[in-house]
Amino acid sequence: xxxxxxxxxxxxxxxxxxxxxxxxxxxxxxxxxxxxxxxxxxxxxxxxxxxxxxxxxxxxxxxxxxxxxxxxxxxxxxxxxxxxx
Amino acid sequence: xxxxxxxxxxxxxxxxxxxxxxxxxxxxxxxxxxxxxxxxxxxxxxxxxxxxxxxxxxxxxxxxxxxxxxxxxxxxxxxxxxxxx
Numbered sequence: 494x495x496x497x498x499x500x501x502x503x504x505x506x507x508x509x510x511x512x513x514x515x516x517x518x519x520x521x522x523x524x525x526x527x528x529x530x531x532x533x534x535x536x537x538x539x540x541x542x543x544x545x546x547x548x549x550x551x552x553x554x555x556x557x558x559x560x561x562x563x564x565x566x567x568x569x570x571x572x573x574x575x576x577x578x
Numbered sequence: 579x580x581x582x583x584x585x586x587x588x589x590x591x592x593x594x595x596x597x598x599x600x601x602x603x604x605x606x607x608x609x610x611x612x613x614x615x616x617x618x619x620x621x622x623x624x625x626x627x628x629x630x631x632x633x634x635x636x637x638x639x640x641x642x643x644x645x646x647x648x649x650x651x652x653x654x655x656x657x658x659x660x661x662x663x
Contacts, residue, residue: 497634500627507624514616527612531599539592542585549582 505558512565516572525573533570540566590643597650601657610658618655625651 494502519525540563547555579587604610625648632640 497631500634501631504624504627504631507620507627509624511617511620511624514620515614518614518617519612522612524612527604527607527609529600529603532596532603535592535596535599539589539594539596542589542592546582546586546589549585 502554505554509558509562509565512562512569516565516568519569519572519576523576525569525576528569528573530570530573533566533573537563537566537570587639590639594643594647594650597647597654601650601653604654604657604661608661610654610661613654613658615655615658618651618658622648622651622655 519528540559544556544559544563547553547559604613625644629641629644629648632638632644
C-alpha cells in the first residue's frame with residue numbers, strides 16, 4: 494500500500510470515529526442545545542450523497558466510511574430532535 | 579461533467595458548508611458545552627490528513643474542500659476551548 498492510500502485510510506478512520514465521542518457525550522448528558530440542527534441536516538445529506546458517489550464510482554472505502562459516518566451523524570441528529578432545548 | 583462528479587461536488591459542498599451554521603450558532607450563544615472536544619480534535623486531525631492526501635494524489639477539489647472544512651472545524655474547536663462550560 495502506498496503512503497497516500499495509507500494516509501487516506503487514517504483520514505477516513507478519524508473523520509468517521511470523530512462522531513463517536515459526540516454520540517456518547519450527547520447520550521450521557523441528554524443535552525443537545527449547543528448542537529446546530531442545520532449543521533447535522535446538511536451534514537447527513539452531504540454524507541448520504543458521498544455514499545451515492547462511492548456507489549457510482551464503485552469505491553468500497555468511500556461507501557463504507559460514509560455509511561458508518563451517516564449512521565453516527567443520524568444518531569446525533571435524532572438526539573438533537575429528541576432532547577429538546 | 580458526469581453525474582457522479584456532480585454528486586461528489588454537491589456532497590463536498592454540503593459536508594463543508596454544514597459547519598457554517600454551527601460556527602454562527604456557537605458564536606452567537608457563546609456556549610459550547612454540548613459540543614464534544616474529542617470529536618473536534620479527531621475531526622480536525624482527520625480533515626488535515628484528507629488535505630495532505632489531496633496534495634499527494636494532486637486532486638484540487640479534495641485539497642480545497644478540506645482546507646475550508648479544516649478552517650471551519652478549527653474555529654469551532656477554538657470556540658469550544660474558549661467558551662468554558
